[in-house]
Amino acid sequence: MTTSPDILEQLRREPGGEDLDLSWLDQPLAERGLRVAPGKRGLTLEDIATSSYGDIPSSTDNNTGRLRGAAPRTDAQRSQMLWGSKSASWSASAMLLYEEAVQRQWSSATDVPWAEMPELPEELELAMSQLCTFLTQVEFIAGDVPGKYAPNISGEFFEIGLFLASQIMDEARHLDVFRKRALANGIGLLQAGPGAIGLLTAQDFTEMASTLHLVGEGFVQSLFRMGEMFAQSEVDKRMFRLAAQDESRHVAFGVMHMKYVVETQPERREEIHTYLDRMEGQLGAGSAQAGLTGGGQTGEALAILLGGGTSETQLREGYMKLLAIRKRQVNEYMHRLEVVGLGDRRQKIAPMMLALLDPARN
Amino acid sequence: MAETDTQEDLQAAPPQIPGIPAPPQLDMSWAKVPTARPPKPKIGAEGFTLRLADAGEYAYAPDHWPYENDTPRGSYPAKDRGLPAPYTIYDKAEVWAENSADLYELAIREQWKPATQISWSTIEPLAGHIEAAIDQIVSNISEQQYNSNAVMMGRLKDISYGYHEVKLYLATQAFDQARHVEAFRKRALANGGGLGVESPGFFNRAVYASFKFTELVVYTNIIRTSFLLALCEMGDRIGRSQADRQLFENTANDLRRHLSYGIEHLKHYLLTGDEQKRRNVRAWLDRGEIMLAADMRRDKPLREAFILALGDTVERGKASLRELRQAQLRKLLRTLELATFPGHEPYVNASLRDIIDNP
Ligand SMILES: [Fe+2]
Numbered sequence: 001m002t003t004s005p006d007i008l009e010q011l012r013r014e015p016g017g018e019d020l021d022l023s024w025l026d027q028p029l030a031e032r033g034l035r036v037a038p039g040k041r042g043l044t045l046e047d048i049a050t051s052s053y054g055d056i057p058s059s060t061d062n063n064t065g066r067l068r069g070a071a072p073r074t075d076a077q078r079s080q081m082l083w084g085s086k087s088a089s090w091s092a093s094a095m096l097l098y099e100e101a102v103q104r105q106w107s108s109a110t111d112v113p114w115a116e117m118p119e120l121p122e123e124l125e126l127a128m129s130q131l132c133t134f135l136t137q138v139e140f141i142a143g144d145v146p147g148k149y150a151p152n153i154s155g156e157f158f159e160i161g162l163f164l165a166s167q168i169m170d171e172a173r174h175l176d177v178f179r180k181r182a183l184a185n186g187i188g189l190l191q192a193g194p195g196a197i198g199l200l201t202a203q204d205f206t207e208m209a210s211t212l213h214l215v216g217e218g219f220v221q222s223l224f225r226m227g228e229m230f231a232q233s234e235v236d237k238r239m240f241r242l243a244a245q246d247e248s249r250h251v252a253f254g255v256m257h258m259k260y261v262v263e264t265q266p267e268r269r270e271e272i273h274t275y276l277d278r279m280e281g282q283l284g285a286g287s288a289q290a291g292l293t294g295g296g297q298t299g300e301a302l303a304i305l306l307g308g309g310t311s312e313t314q315l316r317e318g319y320m321k322l323l324a325i326r327k328r329q330v331n332e333y334m335h336r337l338e339v340v341g342l343g344d345r346r347q348k349i350a351p352m353m354l355a356l357l358d359p360a361r362n
Numbered sequence: 363m364a365e366t367d368t369q370e371d372l373q374a375a376p377p378q379i380p381g382i383p384a385p386p387q388l389d390m391s392w393a394k395v396p397t398a399r400p401p402k403p404k405i406g407a408e409g410f411t412l413r414l415a416d417a418g419e420y421a422y423a424p425d426h427w428p429y430e431n432d433t434p435r436g437s438y439p440a441k442d443r444g445l446p447a448p449y450t451i452y453d454k455a456e457v458w459a460e461n462s463a464d465l466y467e468l469a470i471r472e473q474w475k476p477a478t479q480i481s482w483s484t485i486e487p488l489a490g491h492i493e494a495a496i497d498q499i500v501s502n503i504s505e506q507q508y509n510s511n512a513v514m515m516g517r518l519k520d521i522s523y524g525y526h527e528v529k530l531y532l533a534t535q536a537f538d539q540a541r542h543v544e545a546f547r548k549r550a551l552a553n554g555g556g557l558g559v560e561s562p563g564f565f566n567r568a569v570y571a572s573f574k575f576t577e578l579v580v581y582t583n584i585i586r587t588s589f590l591l592a593l594c595e596m597g598d599r600i601g602r603s604q605a606d607r608q609l610f611e612n613t614a615n616d617l618r619r620h621l622s623y624g625i626e627h628l629k630h631y632l633l634t635g636d637e638q639k640r641r642n643v644r645a646w647l648d649r650g651e652i653m654l655a656a657d658m659r660r661d662k663p664l665r666e667a668f669i670l671a672l673g674d675t676v677e678r679g680k681a682s683l684r685e686l687r688q689a690q691l692r693k694l695l696r697t698l699e700l701a702t703f704p705g706h707e708p709y710v711n712a713s714l715r716d717i718i719d720n721p
């Protein structure tokens with residue numbers, strides 16, 4: 001739909017119309033005539049990524065504030081911070097995951113049945129508070145890290161920026177729900193650990209996807225998905241279930257980004273393996289982040305929760321179950337690597353993980 | 363699966379789990395750390411809010427946060443804290459707003475879903491030039507919010523962990539702004555139109571170039587949000603459908619929270635310093651106003667879009683644009699008053715004053 005020359009002429013002739021330029025109406029530089037109707041899931045980002053608005057360039061020199069498809073100005077201010085290449089940040093699932101995030105937001109204040117929380121034996125309550133102290137410590141690192149890259153995302157790839165905002169919102173809720181859980185039953189926060197600051201050392205978006213999304217959040221997601229095993233009540237079950245749902249989006253985003261990079265820039269494979277080497281602890285014990293959900297005080301707290309107490313038998317059972325969780329974490333990690341196209345990781349994986357890995361299926 | 367796999371080993375000694383050093387015997391030293399025991403919360407109609415959870419000693423946020431890693435406030439810090447983090451903000455005055463925890467919960471209660479909670483099907487075809495004018499206006503809003511959002515998200519990594527309420531609140535703001543980017547873009551593509559022309563980008567550039575966090579808040583949460591809120595509050599004169607009105611109303615509601623954080627933060631910043639802080643705020647306002655005026659002066663498509671959308675004749679459109687510009691400046695001045703920075707009117711930068719009076 002364009003504006004007829006008659007109307008433009010008429011506007012210019014009106015009183016006050018003499019200073020109107022109207023060239024933006026006369027010869028619009030952005031595509032017009034789109035009438036996108038909502039579908040089953042409402043009016044989604046995927047619906048509007050249509051016609052020229054859906055052309056996501058593999059590289060761009062758009063380094064102004066212009067969002068994809070808008071008409072450019074020749075005098076617009078530039079920022080060299082904006083990345084021009086699609087592979088620097090793109091993830092094919094970003095639009096879908098963003099819309100899912102919007103639809104599946106929940107409230108830590110009202111969607112967890114806090115009022116129904118039972119009184120637990122003190123050792124279990126202490127263990128849950130310790131686990132939640134660990135979780136509240138590390139959760140927002142997963143908000144700080146993606147946030148760090150948001151200023152680099154060109155308007156050409158704005159959907160990535162939107163997804164990152166949804167992840168930051170989710171991580172805020174995770175920091176918050178685990179903090180609340182530690183404070184809900186009279187125990188409070190307990191011993192903080194060394195934390196996850198190492199993840200903030202990422203110097204590249206793909207490095208972030210490998211270290212934070214695939215390894216860090218991947219291991220956390222596997223843990224949350226087994227939350228039924230260590231949750232002590234409906235309150236705890238619901239909390240872990242809701243958090244797992246969010247984590248699966250974050251992991252999926254990273255997996256799809258890595259897949260895109262591996263497909264379009266196979267020369268980066270070995271570089272990605274080095275990030276994984278580091279995360280698996282292969283550069284030296286201090287480099288590992290993948291052990292985060294298992295070691296030290298968190299491991300002991302989990303074992304108590306899994307075994308249902310601190311007696312010798314309960315602890316033994318708890319550690320057995322922890323081993324099962326650990327196995328599942330490592331196997332799901334390997335499965336995600338296969339989806340990414342890095343199935344050859346099996347030959348390079350850290351020995352301590354290899355020991356937990358099921359044999360390859362074929 | 364887990365249980366059946368390991369059933370027969372249950373009688374054996376605790377397994378050696380690769381990567382998990384099982385303590386030879388129960389340690390539980392973590393259970394004996396001297397942290398505060400919080401009172402049992404009395405959960406009310408709004409659920410278990412952050413305000414309720416962070417009770418007693420947990421509510422106390424110190425003026426200076428001493429830990430350089432991600433130690434949660436109220437926990438017992440580890441002796442070995444690993445790498446000191448890249449955080450740069452350890453002073454409460456640089457980020458704090460007394461209402462952060464409440465705004466955080468409020469934002470979650472008030473979240474809306476652009477895909478499904480806007481009555482998109484109520485949008486009726488409009489005359490080409492009116493549709494194009496609306497598209498230009500919504501394109502500009504989408505662009506502004508993308509800029510504010512991207513830069514603010516990038517600053518989260520500067521804020522130390524002790525002020526978690528602020529980080530949490532800012533996460534809701536980032537998510538609100540993401541939805542503004544998305545919702546207004548959807549509007550531009552829903553009714554036979556498309557996106558308009560990008561902005562000259564002076565104000566975007568100022569946002570990117572802000573050196574201090576409070577400076578960023580002055581640009582995004584005080585200046586830009588005041589102007590955008592006044593615009594959304596006139597949204598019923600720009601929009602032509604129920605969907606348009608919902609977009610402007612929902613966005614205005616979010617922006618009131620963003621403004622509220624800006625006001626309380628600026629208040630806290632000013633309260634905790636000397637005259638130099640007032641001079642800083644004056645300098646930031648001046649810079650922001652110059653950049654805003656530069657955008658307004660050069661952005662012909664946006665100016666003309668307002669004239670066409672706001673009036674049924676060019677003359678009436680121009681009068682309405684003047685009314686809008688005055689409402690925007692009034693909103694900014696009122697915001698500053700509430701932030702304990704009154705009397706700014708005579709100091710409004712001449713370039714902004716000029717474009718407000720002669721839009
Ligand atoms: Fe999380």
Ligand SMILES: [Fe+2]
Nearest residue numbers: 142217247250
């Ligand atoms: Fe996550």
